[in-house]
Structure formats: structure tokens, C-alpha cells
Amino acid sequence: MKTSLFLKTFTALILSSFLVLSAGTAHAKRLTAAVADWTGGEITCQVAVSMLEQELGYRVDRIEFASGTGLWEAIAAGDIDFACESWPSYAEADEVMLNEPLYYEGEVVQEYSGSGEVIAFTTGIIGASDYYVPKYFVDANPDFKGWEDLNKFKDQFATVETGSKGRLIGCPVAGWNCHDQKRLDIMGIDFEAVELGTEVALLAEAQGSYDRQEPFLMYLWEPHFFFGKNEMVGIGLPPHQPCDSFTEANNWQDCGMGSWPASNWAKDYTMNYMNPETMQSAENAEALAFFKKMKFANVDQAKMLVRVGDDGLSVEEAVQEWKDSTNDWQAWLP
Amino acid sequence: MAFTQDTSAFSSKNNYQNLIIPGIIFAALLFSIWLVFQSEDVSEFPVFVTDSFTFTAWVNQGEDFLKDNIKVYTRAVAAYVKELYWMLEDFLLDSSWVFIVALLLIPSLAFGGIKLGFLVLFGTMYWGMVGLWGSAMETLALMGLSVFLSVLVGVILGIFCALSDRFERNMKPALDVMQVMPAFVYLIPAMFFFGIGGAPAILATMIYSMPPIIRLTNLGIRQVPNETIETATAFGSTKSQVLFKVQIPLALPSIMMGVNQTIMMALALVVLATFIGAQGLGSDIWVSIKKLEVGAALEGGFCVLLMAIMFDRFGKAASRETVTLPVDSQKFYLLPQTWDIYPTARYIEKPLQYIHLAVAFIFSSIIRIFSFVINLVVSLFNKDYGKLIEQFINAHYFMFSGIFILLGIIYYDSNIATIGSFPDSWNLSIRDEIAAGVKSLTVNPTFIEITRSIRATVVIYLLRPLDTYLTYLPYWFTIGALVIISWKAVNLRFAIVTAFLLTFIGACNIWTEAMITLSSVLISVLLCFVIGVPIGIMASYSKRFQNINEVILDAMQTLPYFCYLVPVLMFFGGGSFSALLATIIYAIPPIIRLTVLGLSQVSTTYSEVSRSFGGSTLQTLSKIKFPLAVPSLVMGFNQTVMMAFAMQIVTPLIGGKGLGLEVFNGLARSDTGRALAAGIGICLLAMIIDRISLAYTKKQRDALGL
16 A cells, blocks of 8 residues: 555645745746857857846746757747857858848848848857968978968878878868868868867867877867967968858759858858847847847957866856956946 | 587588588678779669659658648647746746755655665755756756656556557557667657757657556556456446556556656656757756766766666655564664664664654654644534544654645745755865866876777777778668578568668668668677677676676666767767767677676576586586577677667767768758658668567577577
8 A cells, every 4th residue: 555655645745846836936037048069159158148147137048959050940930049159151041041131330241131030130259260270280391381282281181080081170060061071072172071079079189189299180260269279370261252052952052162162261240149029029128139239349258268268167157257357248238 | 528429420410501501691791892892982872763762852841841730739739848847947946955855855765764865865965066956956847747747648548558459459569669769769750849948858758758657557457357357347336437446556556667667768868858958967968078078977977877766766665565574573774674683783773763763753743733633623514524634644644744844944945044046065076076087097198099099990990991891882782681681580571671671771862871870880789799798707707796797787777878978088089989989888788787697597507517527617608608698698789789779879979970970960950851861760770680689589599498
């Protein structure tokens, strides 16, 4: 008869919990945010979340979700309310889902004509991406002028896994849509792009090679704390040229040499993007007003990146430290 | 001597026949290697097949159709579940930590005594002290709700199964398939229909963890003896009365066992559900893995482990029958009852007994006063009810005092002083120390040299050759070989199914990825054998080693499987080798376990006989024990293969390739068709290998007359 006692206790506990539940306070202002999967984006997210939580009285649920088209669809569907710091040249869904121009300091930096399922506002961070080699490699090989010379030195870049080809420590996450291998193939660089899965894995691999003073080619972006400790040189990819046919709908028809993806990334005016229905509701008016006004500076993010990447602070601590040290953010509040 | 002569004569007679099959296999192997050298590029299915069979596009079109037509309903379900989840989560997070600890501790004390009480107290305090209180509450909320729904629906389905043979026949294949599917597979359709976050995680977990409760409810009801039912019917009970008053109560122990299994399965998937945006401990572990924070990941994993042990022990304690002790023995509260014979143990237990009696006395007296007052009040209206209520309260004094304590905590928290969430200052986290320890090892030049050479050896001599072999081998040869194997091992019908399934994989244009997955699974299973069997042999000879082994293996099986990525990533960095290593660590326990089992099951008579004929320990092992343990080993092979396949879905996180990466890329790019095709591909490969090795095990067992 122990089981029936158990069942009764269980029922009693459930009932009593529901009693307490009904008395509990409800969180009216509750938002769900996707935390970005790279340190810079995480910082931008934490800045936004700390404003919402500490200044505007929201409760924000943070969800870990890989960035990419899937995240855009989750936002459009209303599963996630907002996400931070999307880089337009990485996002492929922005063309499809945004339909309002993107402003930076009052000027239009990008026009959109999509469905309008998602809305976006600039964060203030301006990003740049490239492929880099360590400076000691360039110093030791004066013949190396830029990406055209990579094939000449490919033996030095080869690893066990890539065999006779050179190795590019490529974009770590597939969802970022870097098209590394495609770029290498079109440009005729006999290298293999290795996708390590996370930003940290990419950094660990690169840092290890740097510490051993081996030649290596890596993908990276600015602002990033890796440049603080290690001297890196860009390989001068051709300047960005868009290619309209390079989309999934067109089965990734490329435009040949010199056009995306066989070119450098564009200068990225990064944006926070959100679900219009949720954000335009009356109770989230303050949050929307904040996102419209938010203007986070590269310099500030770079400082926090160093605190996180080199000094071992958590993202929360670094952001709190910055927030306590300055009043710049007061201007973003509605 | 006669023994050996006999066997040699026996084998020489069959020598010729014995050589045919190996000969054919060897020839086929040579031919395939020749084929590999002939092919210029990786083998791909003919373009006209892959172009006309656009599974990916069909799925995506189907998704669009569903989005327009069905999603309204699935979303409504998800929204409802989400409301429930938020309610439960808010309750757990907003309640004071003391209340939650008491809520978990009091039932544990009631059913498991002081021993379980200590475990629960340690577990809950550990969550708080490593700073993961909030996450643990989120995981509890996810798990609690999915178990609740799972038991609710599962019991109903189980009852239907028990009442209708036809329903059971239709349900059984579905349950069988559900048991083979790797847990991760449930998350993709859940995301497809219900979106991202807690709600789809709960719904996926509910479906994933339902099979045991359905099976055991069905079993429990069907096991009720016919005589009992007939007696009840003879006394004029209606059908529903028989069901609810006789069958279900008698099936309760079986149902409780199902609940216990359901809880364990739910915990495993809830942690994994971080991939579709669920919060909780899984999310913490995943983030730590992504950031290479080995200490934090380990602590998160430990929290999950403690939670699993707590619920497992609680479930077992709650469904256990009360043991009646002999009159002269002393009841033990903390130490194992079997230690009753040792005076020291009795001495330690004595004070505990007094404390227990004293506490029981105090509580029962308070409750007695309470029930007396209630009786007085109720008696004003109805004397009988008053008496009944008083008896009920007195009989359940423990439950009522528990409720009083909980109410007391709530009152204290809301009216006297806010207790709030777990205090930050009670921190016992050692994640920084763990991380520092690992770091000091990874910068050690000798260590770097060793790991690098292992990595290079495995990649150059195993991984790359087999990858190349399988991907360059023409697809028709691979399909042909697997079809013949499944024909020989299982039957013709399954051979046809195999051909069909493999063609599906090829036609989806993921042949190369499938072969890479197959290659890494095969190599990891091979290495599992090379490492696991010797460990198993050692364990079977040393009792102490076996005990240590058991504890480690138990712990390993409770950890969510992406925890295994942590140490590997830490010591070996990212890449296909690390993916392989993580797979080996995850999939090795069954091999070790079943080697031990196989060897220790061999009746001692055989080994005695061997020894009496002058066989050395080594001879006994290799000639007698090992061959007899083969069926058990093949069983281990089977489980290891399945686990290795399951692992393929998370290895892309640290640089694994193949179908798993396709799943990841598909999900990240919101290309459901691609993710689904690759996910199905993994399942199909796993299914084929599973069937073949199961059939082989059966043959071996039959041949040995086991």
C-alpha cells in the first residue's frame, strides 16, 4: 500500500504547488532573446539585455541558438522576440524578411524589399571581416604579397587532415554563410576550409599555431580581441562586389572572380532584429524605443572584448563594469 | 590429449568448406580495393536519379504547406504548453530556495529515509553552490511537465493497449521503432511543428519518454490474473469497475516502474533539447563546451548526474515494497541493513534511531492535536465524517507535517523575511581550479607531442584510408555488399529493404556524407573493441576493479552525450580525430560491460575442465571463455554501434563531418529538407547495421545452444 500513499502525497504536493502558483506574481513584461554565438555579439546582446532588465524592468529569457537563417525564421514565427548584432553580409534572410531601410546616424545604409516579417535597427557596431596570416610568416617570406601567392606556399599551410592542400581555419559555424570553400574554389586557391564548430575552437586552433610560430591562414573579423595579443596581416581579398544570383533560390549560381563570394566581405552595419508584432505591442513600446536609439560604439565593445578574452571576465561582468563606468547609455533610454 | 586431437580432426574435415566463404570475402575485398584505385573521384549517384528524386525540395514544399495549413493548430498546442511551462518555471524560480529544497526533501525522507534524504540535500545544495540553481530549476520545470504529460497520455494509451489486442498490435511496431531511434531525432520534427524553446522541447520529450510507460501499463494490466477479474465480474462489477477498481490498482507497481524509466529518459532528452532552444542545465553545459570552459561544463554535467541519481533512487524507493524486519534486528536508517551483524554499525545507528523516534513523536503529537481540532469542528456538522477525517490525518501524519512545514516556509518567506533565490555567497565552485589543472597539462610539451602523434597516426593510418576507401568505392559495390550481408545474416526480405534504404540515401544526394559517417562509426567501434575488451577482461578477473568500473560506467551512461565533447576538445582540439575520440568515449561502456558479463557468465565448470586438462589462464581465456562470450560481445557491438551513430549528430560541434554536419548545416540554414534527409540517413544506416548484428547474435546464440 506504499504506492497509494505515494500517489496521495504526490497529488497533495501538486495541488499545493498549484495553490502557490496561483498566488505567484506574473511577469507581464517578458521577452525572449537569442544570445549570439560569438563573443562580440554576446557583449552587444548583454548590453541590450542589461538595459532592458535593469533600466526598463523587463525579464529576458536568454536562449542559446545558433545564428543563421533558422534564427531569422524563429524570430519571424515569434518563438524568439529579438536577437542581436546580425551582420548583413552574413545574414541571407535579411533580404527576404526585412522591408524597411536600415539607418545609421540618420542615413540609409541599406535598402530592403522583403516581406517585413522581421524588423531591424542598427546596433552601432560596424564590422569588417577578412582572411589573415600571422605577421611572422609575412616577415619570413617577403615573396608573400597577398592571396595570389597562397598557392606557392600551400605546403607550409598543409596539415595532417588536409593532406596536400593548405588549410584555412575557416568560418566556424555553417549558419554564418561564409562560403569559405566556394570562395577558395572560385579564386583558384588550393586550400581546404576547416570548419571547427565554434569561435573558441577557431581561436584555440589559431592561438596554438601562433604560439608554435607555424604558418596558418585564418578567417576572422574586427573588432576582436585576438588582434590584441597576436599580430596578424590581412591577405587583401578583392573588395566586396555583390552577386545577385548567389542565393539558395538560384542554386548558388556564382558570378565568377571578383564578385561575392569570391571577394571580401562588405563593411557591415550590424543590426538588432526582432519580431514586429511583439515589439510593436503596447507593453513593449519601451523596448522598441530603446532598440531604435541604441548606439553601441566599436571602441567600447573592443574594450569589453579585451576584458573578456584576455582578462577572463564573464560577459556579464565586463558589461556591468562598462555600465558602471560611463553614462553614455543614458541617451539610449526612452 | 584426446580432446585436442578430436577437434583437429574435426576441423581438417571441414577445412575446404571453411575456406570458401573467407575466400570469397577476400576476393571481393581485393576487387573493391582495385575499384577504389580505378575511380577518379568520390562515388556519386547518377545525376538523373538525384535530380529527379528531390527529397529535400519536397520536404521544404511540404513544410510550406504545413506552415500555411497545419501550423495554426500545432502552434496553439505549443502556446498552451508554453503557458504551463512558464507557470511552473515561474513557480520554481520565484519560490524561495528553502521551499524548493523542502519540497524535494520531505517526500524523499518519507520514502527513502535518511539515506535518500542526505543524497537529495547534497544534490540540491550542490546545484546552488556551483551557481546553477536557476538552470536546475528550469531543467526541473521542463522535466516535470514532460513527465506529467507523458505519464498522463502514456497510461491512457497503455490501458487501450491492454483492452484491445488490435490496438496493441498496431502500437507495438511504433514502440519498437521509437526505442531504436536516437534521442536527437525527436527534436527535429518537434522544431518543425512546434517551433523553438521550452514548449517543443517538452512535447518532444513527452513523445520520446512515453514507450516505457505504455509498455509497462499494458503489461501490468494484462498480468492481472483472470481469476481475479472473473471473481470481480461474478460479484456484479461492471467493465469499468473492474478496470478502475481491480486491474489498474493491481498494475500500479508496474506502472510506477514505467514512471521511473520515463523520468530518466525525459531528463536525458530535456538536457539535449538545448539544441532547439530550451533553457536549463543543458544550455549551460553547451555554452561551456562552446567556450571550452571545461570546469564549468564538468560542474553542469555533475548537476545533471546528481539530478538523475536523485530521481532514480526516489522512484525506486517509492515503488519498493516495505520490508518487514525480523523482530530481534535493529532497524537501520543510514547504513545498509545487512551491516546489522556488526556491533559498531549498531552503535552508530542507535542515536539515529532515538532521533527518529523523537522527531516522529513530536510530529505525530502535533498532528494529533490538529486532527482532534478538525474532528471537533467537523463533528458539529457530521459526526461520522469528523471521525473519518481524524483517522485519515493521523494515519498520514508525515504527509501533513510536511505540508505544514512547506506552508510555514511560504508564510515566513512572504510575511517575515524574503528568503529569495540561493545565496550567491555559498559558493563552492571549483571550475577555475579544474580549468587551470587542465590548462597546465595542455601546455606541457611532452603532452602536446604525445597527443599530436596519436592524432597523426589515427588520421593517417585509419581515418583517411577508410574515408577514401568508402567514399571512392562505387556506390553499387557498397550497396551490393551490404545487401548480400543482410541477405545472409537476416533474410531475403530484409535484403530488399536494405537495397531500398541505401538507394534512398544515395538518391538524396548524401552518399559521400553517409560513407564518411559510416567510416567514422566503424573506426570508433573498432577502437572501442581494441580498448574496451582488454578492460573488460581485466575487470572480469578483479572484483575491485569491476566495482570501480561499474560506478564509472553508470555515471557515464547518465551524462548527456555532448558532455563527452568537453575533455576531448580540451586535450585534442577540434577536428575529425577529436570527433572520433568523443564517439569512442561515449560508446565504449556497453563493450566493457558485456565483455565482463560474457566472461563471468561462462559457467565455472568449463574453466575448471580446461584447467584440469592443463590449460593455462591465458589458454582458458582465449580458447574457452572468450569463444563462449562471443554472443555477449556481439550484443555489445550492437549497442556500441547504435551509440556511435547517435553521437554522430553532436560531433560536428568539435569538427566531425558527414551526415551529422549535414543535419547541423540544414538546421542552421533552416533547410529542413536537408536536415531531415541527413537525419533519416543516420537512422537508416543505424537500422541496417542493428538488424544485421542482432540477427548475427541470434545465430551465434543458437549455434552455442544458449
